[in-house]
């Protein structure tokens with residue numbers, strides 16, 4: 001096995017990972033980034049609409065209004081200490097990003113341009129929508145990721161590209177490092193570090209129709225679960241209302257922000273029945289359920305499971321200047337010019353609200369509650385701090401990655417002087433290598449792709465936008481069968497150099513465990529809150545369920561636990577839009 005030693009190693013080169021790496025490098029510490037794809041291919045590059053900060057460049061805005069919207073958007077399940085911190089830091093971070101060179105779109109007088117997005121309003125939700133999403137045309141992720149990558153190169157961050165982390169190595173005293181497979185050489189490597197940051201992104205590829213890149217399989221969360229640590233609020237999966245039908249490619253909420261209408265088969269702007277005031281600019285959970293309900297009532301376009309997103313009434317110039325990529329995507333994939341014809345859209349799995357429980361300093365918590373696990377950090381979509389609670393507001397994620405990525409970087413840079421490298425526990429290493437060896441010597445009796453597709457289809461069917469007890473129970477049984485099938489996957493004779501089969505097997509193991517964590521959390525939570533909607537329990541139930549779910553994997557058993565939500569300022573109220 002090939003060994004590497006760095007003071008700080010970051011797994012993941014999306015916005016969260018690179019924002020952290022940059023801070024560590026600026027602090028002059030030894031830092032390396034390990035990523036399973038080339039950094040600028042991370043899913044962050046696909047972010048379109050914008051990044052949130054109450055700059056007030058277009059009209060009056062305040063971080064406290066952003067705070068209230070984030071709390072209400074989260075259906076009161078977010079932790080308000082973290083949410084308040086986030087909304088204040090977002091403003092400083094937007095200017096930091098501007099200073100390092102992110103090419104934001106500009107107002108006439110040269111300030112950062114901002115646009116409307118669902119769930120962002122003025123005056124503590126009482127006023128009109130407010131333009132809070134800082135944009136770079138419809139390519140905010142590209143602008144942020146490439147700028148951060150350029151800065152990381154400038155500060156001489158070391159990159160291990162096309163290295164896939166497989167197992168965390170934990171010690172009684174904390175995190176000692178992790179194992180990774182180098183795709184190009186086909187060899188296993190071991191990374192020893194004083195601090196490891198997980199910035200591995202989300203898992204929305206667990207579902208059949210998804211806006212996410214193929215690489216978003218939740219590996220970091222899977223590694224945490226496997227290491228005996230808990231995950232938090234996994235039942236909250238965001239379905240974006242407007243994936244391009246039938247593929248699921250994202251049509252940004254920025255399109256509705258710029259004035260797009262949602263129409264059913266009767267040509268009706270149906271959102272005015274579901275959210276009379278905010279209409280298309282209601283939060284995502286509300287809009288996705290509305291589309292699903294229209295389709296169920298037979299008002300999908302020509303009886304099919306999609307509706308129309310119409311921008312034919314918007315000026316040509318606006319579409320070209322502010323939505324160029326959307327137009328190109330519609331032309332290329334669907335053969336539709338959105339200036340002339342409405343865009344076919346349907347909800348698609350998009351974002352994981354839950355993840356690895358961390359405190360406000362991005363330290364991973366042993367039992368998911370108070371005590372940090374020395375040397376292990378998490379930030380970005382794989383972490384749950386928890387800003388988004390039961391439902392994330394659009395544009396809050398890229399900003400969360402930047403705010404908490406930087407925070408994690410600064411924390412790690414501070415702690416490494418006080419901490420030694422931990423010895424690598426031989427027994428754990430041996431066990432992990434045995435597991436890999438077994439997979440590589442077993443003959444194959446099952447097809448990985450088939451198992452993955454059955455997993456994705458069944459998760460969409462039984463644990464999608466609308467859920468109920470029997471569907472969830474059925475899904476647990478399906479997962480049980482799929483796990484038995486997975487034990488018969490073998491890669492005997494497979495070369496590990498660029499082995500797609502090896503990669504898929506490693507990812508599938510995590511996907512199966514994450515699916516079970518989601519379904520078990522969803523089955524237990526007998527209420528509807530944010531993105532988790534139980535048709536058999538359609539009301540929010542604060543008395544019993546105003547709490548975070550924690551789920552552990554102990555051997556083959558999953559164990560649930562709960563912890564209170566931090567409420568500092570806004571008491572739960574009914575969510576109306």
Ligand SMILES: Cc1cc2nc3c(=O)[nH]c(=O)nc-3n(C[C@H](O)[C@H](O)[C@H](O)COP(=O)(O)OP(=O)(O)OC[C@H]3O[C@@H](n4cnc5c(N)ncnc54)[C@H](O)[C@@H]3O)c2cc1C
Pocket residue numbers: 011012013014015016017034035036037039042043044045046047048049050051052140141163164165166199200201202211212213215216219220250252350351379380381382394395396397398399401
């Ligand atoms: C199409 C689309 C549009 C979006 N638009 C917006 C938007 O406009 N505004 C907004 O705020 N949010 C948006 N989001 C959400 C937002 O982009 C993401 O939540 C965010 O960018 C995630 O960043 P991250 O750094 O956490 O992870 P990612 O960018 O997903 O990066 C994960 C990194 O982890 C690495 N990795 C994963 N597993 C392993 C492993 N086993 N070993 C080594 N490396 C590994 C990957 O190589 C990658 O570098 C959008 C998301 C999508 C899918």
